[in-house]
Amino acid sequence: MxxxxxxxxxxxxxxxxxxxxxxxxxxxxxxxxxxxxxxxxxxxxxxxxxxxxxxxxxxxxxxxxxxxxxxxxxxxxxxxxxxxxxxxxxxxxxxxxxxxxxxxxxxxxxxxxxxxxxxxxxxxxxxxxxxxxxxxxxxxxxxxxxxxxxxxxxxxxxxxxxxxxxxxxxxxxxxxxxxxxxxxxxxxxxxxxxxxxxxxxxxxxxxxxxxxxxxxxxxxxxxxxxxxxxxxxxxxxxxxxxxxxxxxxxxxxxxxxxxEGLDQVFDRHRRLRDLLRNGARHLGLEPLVSDDRFASCSLTALKVPEGVSAAQLIQTLRHQYRIEVAGGQEHLRGKIIRISHMGWVHESDIHLVLAALGQILTKGSSQN
Ligand SMILES: Cc1ncc(COP(=O)(O)O)c(C=O)c1O
Missing domain, CATH: 3.40.640.10 (Type I PLP-dependent aspartate aminotransferase-like (Major domain))
Incomplete structure (x- = not known):
């Protein structure tokens, strides 16, 4: 649909x-x-x-x-x-x-x-x-x-x-x-x-x-x-x-x-990355990349906590919140989710995905 x-x-x-x-x-x-x-x-x-x-x-x-x-x-x-x-x-x-x-x-x-x-x-x-x-x-x-x-x-x-x-x-x-x-x-x-x-x-x-x-x-x-x-x-x-x-x-x-200016566009991407990384950490979601120097400003991969199904998390975001995120590829399938913050993405979008993740994780995946 x-x-x-x-x-x-x-x-x-x-x-x-x-x-x-x-x-x-x-x-x-x-x-x-x-x-x-x-x-x-x-x-x-x-x-x-x-x-x-x-x-x-x-x-x-x-x-x-x-x-x-x-x-x-x-x-x-x-x-x-x-x-x-x-x-x-x-x-x-x-x-x-x-x-x-x-x-x-x-x-x-x-x-x-x-x-x-x-x-x-x-x-x-x-x-x-x-x-x-x-x-x-x-x-x-x-x-x-x-x-x-x-x-x-x-x-x-x-x-x-x-x-x-x-x-x-x-x-x-x-x-x-x-x-x-x-x-x-x-x-x-x-x-x-x-x-x-x-x-x-x-x-x-x-x-x-x-x-x-x-x-x-x-x-x-x-x-x-x-x-x-x-x-x-x-x-x-x-x-x-x-x-x-x-x-x-x-x-x-x-x-x-x-x-907008290239430098301003780069800054905007960096701000969105930082917002997502910090917010995710508050929710207990660790970024795959721990060192900020190598953390992409385009997208962030978050480790899925033990006991939580990545596929379920992605499905719940899709069906309950209408948010599309990606899973991991190859051996990272089931271990991470990937959230993009490139292009036409705003701070409000990052707040929204963080709020949705917070709700899903507190409710527990069994109820979704
Ligand atoms: C770094 C990188 N290289 C290559 C590709 C392949 O691009 P496409 O799927 O448009 O062929 C992608 C797509 O995500 C990418 O992110």
Missing amino acids: FSEKELLLVPGPTPIPPFVERAMSRPVINHRGPAYEQLFATLQEKLKKVFQVTGEVFVFPAAGTGALEAMTVNFLSPGDAVLVISIGFFGDRWGEIAERFGVQVTWLKFPWGEAATPEAIREFLKKAKSPYKAVLITMNETSTGVVNPLQEIAPIVKEAGSLLLVDAISGLVAMPLPMDEWKIDAVAAASQKALMTPPGIALVAVREAAWKFVEESRMPRYYWDLRLARSFQSHHQNPYTPPVSLLFGLDAALTAILE
Whole structure:
């Protein structure tokens, strides 16, 4: 059953602001006409500001996973040696994508719930006989709510002479990621997270200095070919039919983000994280990530107390309170719940989910 009133606190898709919905209800326009070119030109400028990059931002109709595949096939060649730093489910996924394309993956895995440590990465890169072509890393691991210290990791990777490719699908806009400043070569993002737009747009941002690697890659590619996309983008067009209505929405969302100011948007996300973490602790719900430095501003994973069923908790939130939260993935299934605070989420929403959790836990799951 669909409900018009539902508090959507899963880590994507996230709630859509009314101004984004209104923008998407505009009539669809010809994607080969001047009105579209104007829309796409301004969208490009806004995207570059949000990614803080002077290169290009590519727009594809796709889920975020498409953006990971796009980075893989455009920057790497079969047989290339890469280091995949994984701290959870989505880090593993990207490494698997690379393996499918014949890339030689060396894994550097950290326990789920922990961040990658710059020291371990430095040691690992030092030991390599020759530099890795690229290091693949997740900015914000959505399965655990851990954010990696990319500001410290980036210079280590660049010193080692590798490309730095980042999955920021659930991190962009919720936390700082100045691409040019940190010399991050390419970044993947998706519309349905902190960008406050429905699912369906995958984004790949490329730093200008990294473009030559796209030209050099020998990987077969068609849909994801950034060279083709770039030739169309030079006249504000796309190689294939773009998701026009979603782009109206994304444009409205980006306008709001830039008007508020990136720093203010980051602060707002941090405040929501702190509110949820502190409130949850008062209820006796421990965050999975104990160290604030690595606690994501996009989402928070809370450990489910002994004797409480995670599935039951999620069901009760859904049916009695109309609040949607996510459970754990893989071995964390049944052990945690994940609550998003990215995008169009307000303090009142966090108070609501905390109040609901408090009521459920005091009543006891048997009565629900
Ligand atoms: C960090 C991260 N990477 C990749 C993905 C995959 O995105 P999608 O489901 O849009 O393909 C997600 C989705 O939650 C994610 O959070």
